[in-house]
Amino acid sequence: MCESDLVNAPETRPSVVVIGAGMAGLTAAHRLQERCDVIVLDKGRGVGGRLATRRIGDATIDHGAQFITTHTDEFATTIAQLVDSGVVAPWFRGRIGPNGVVDPDGHKRFRGAASMNAVAKAFAVGLDVRTASLVSSLVHDGKSWTVVLADGTELQADGIVVTSPVPQTLALLESGGVVLTPNDAEALALIEYDPCLAFMAVLDGPSGLSEPGAVDPVEGPIDWMADNQLKGISAVPAVTIHATADFSASNFDATDDEIADALFAAAGLAANVVPGSVQIQRWRYARPSVEHPERFLQLSGVPPLVCAGDAFGGAKVEGAALSGAAAAEAIENALGGSS
Ligand SMILES: Cc1cc2nc3c(=O)[nH]c(=O)nc-3n(C[C@H](O)[C@H](O)[C@H](O)COP(=O)(O)OP(=O)(O)OC[C@H]3O[C@@H](n4cnc5c(N)ncnc54)[C@H](O)[C@@H]3O)c2cc1C
Missing domain, CATH: 3.50.50.60 (FAD/NAD(P)-binding domain)
Known part of the structure; x- marks a missing residue:
């Protein structure tokens, strides 16, 4: 009972x-x-699962979920409370196309104010989490x-x-x-789930991405790319690149170097990777497809x-x-x- x-x-x-x-x-x-x-x-x-953030040197890099959207009143209320308490912040509205935001009046995208993982940490307060x-x-x-x-x-x-x-x-x-x-x-x-290969790296200068700091390419091996400094969470330039589900499935067992080389070459960023800063996360169960x-x-x-x-x-x-x-x-x- x-x-x-x-x-x-x-x-x-x-x-x-x-x-x-x-x-x-x-x-x-x-x-x-x-x-x-x-x-x-x-x-x-730590807590968070796919609400995941990694620190590489002075960089803070969200490498799982990139933003939060709300489509129900129930969850919108939760996120509004987290905005009030400073845990969550608005990022941008609408969808990101190859040339920036395509529908600026579209849906609100929220980011963790400090990081996406910090949102999970806030949720874990008061719970017996082991x-x-x-x-x-x-x-x-x-x-x-x-x-x-x-x-x-x-x-x-x-x-x-x-x-x-x-x-x-x-x-x-x-x-x-x-x-x-x-x-x-x-x-x-x-x-069923799709996999996702996530590339993280610190850059030696600005990425060349423009506000709000993300790109959602329509072709090629990259599904999403974000500049964590422009996003507002990293002290130094640092990128997250998510491969498409097809590329991730085909290359899931490739070496880190092979994955990094392919994704960085496709990214066309304006700056170079700081040596030794590249990390790859293999999300085997990234998002449910069925x-x-x-x-x-x-x-x-x-x-x-x-x-x-x-x-x-x-x-x-x-x-x-x-x-x-x-x-x-x-x-x-x-x-x-x-x-
Ligand atoms: C690359 C990527 C990008 C994404 N982008 C977005 C986005 O921009 N916006 C969005 O809304 N969503 C996004 N998502 C999806 C979003 O992250 C997930 O839908 C959500 O976080 C899933 O939460 P969950 O609690 O269901 O699962 P999870 O966060 O995966 O939590 C499951 C937990 O179970 C734990 N676990 C598993 N097995 C065991 C075990 N045997 N013993 C103990 N613990 C175990 C794991 O460690 C994990 O912490 C993205 C996901 C990925 C991977």
């Missing part, structure tokens, strides 16, 4: 483990913590769950919200011997476990947040709580 109906009876709070401290997991944990004991586990060194915690399997006894970490630690949970990319979630379930119903197995197997039609999937025939993340809510930061919120409500309902 999430709430005791009995006067004077001690309130029992169900335990929920949330796997993943990206936007979906952090949103779910916030919604759940009022009524449940919540632990968030993430394998990364980083460097790689979950290796999920086991149940018909009533509750045991979450097994790679270091051998075991956590008991009445319910689980899993926000890892779906192929990784399936591996956790398989490793724990969880048998999926044919419907659930089929629904999860349908979900999504689940609902905001979450609660597994049947097992104790409460809800799959969530951007593959359920929409392939964006907003979709991840909406999925996390819906998953929290679903797990609360499954645990017998009332809102």
Whole structure:
């Protein structure tokens, strides 16, 4: 029960483990913590998942999600609060074409005021988040769950919200011997992701990009390029280049040097790369290309476990947040709580 109906009876709070401290997991944990004991586990060194920022020398480089958009009142309210508190700032409006912003009256794009990862850090405040915690399997006894970490630690949970990319979630379930119903197995197997190769480098001078500091080419191997200094987050010139899904899939196993050479040559930047500053991030599950039609999937025939993340809510930061919120409500309902 999430709430005791009995006067004077001690309130029992169900335990929920949330796997993943990206936007979906952090949103779910916030919604759940009022009524449940919540632990968030993430394998990364920090929170954020694909809200990712790297520091290279004096440069600050967003190398996952580049901006946040809002298409629902619910998420717009969240972002407005983050703008008020200085965590999020407006970046530009509309879409970026090859020659700059093409529809300046279009949708607002927000950036993390300090970085995209700082947005996740703000969301993590007040939560019991345990980083460097790689979950290796999920086991149940018909009533509750045991979450097994790679270091051998075991956590008991009445319910689980899993926000890892779906192929990784399936591996956790398989490793724990969880048998999926044919419907659930089929629904999860349908979900697919595109990869993305991300190139980061510090430059020895201005990139040559103009305000607002981003380019969205229509052809070639580059899907998106941003100048993090013009964006307002880096003290020195530094670029992020995202390869297209096709280029990323074809070159995913190429060496860092091969990827860097191809992308930098295609970028046509005005400045040179500072020697030793190039880093490549391989996002195997960058964005869902085939999504689940609902905001979450609660597994049947097992104790409460809800799959969530951007593959359920929409392939964006907003979709991840909406999925996390819906998953929290679903797990609360499954645990017998009332809102
Ligand atoms: C290159 C790129 C550019 C993008 N650009 C934009 C953009 O401009 N705007 C936009 O709105 N969206 C963008 N997106 C998409 C956006 O980043 C995602 O939709 C959103 O951040 C997904 O959040 P999530 O919580 O669902 O997943 P994630 O952020 O991936 O979080 C899942 C978390 O689970 C953790 N995890 C996985 N397996 C385990 C395990 N076994 N044990 C413990 N932890 C585990 C991971 O470490 C990760 O932190 C972009 C994504 C990429 C990769």
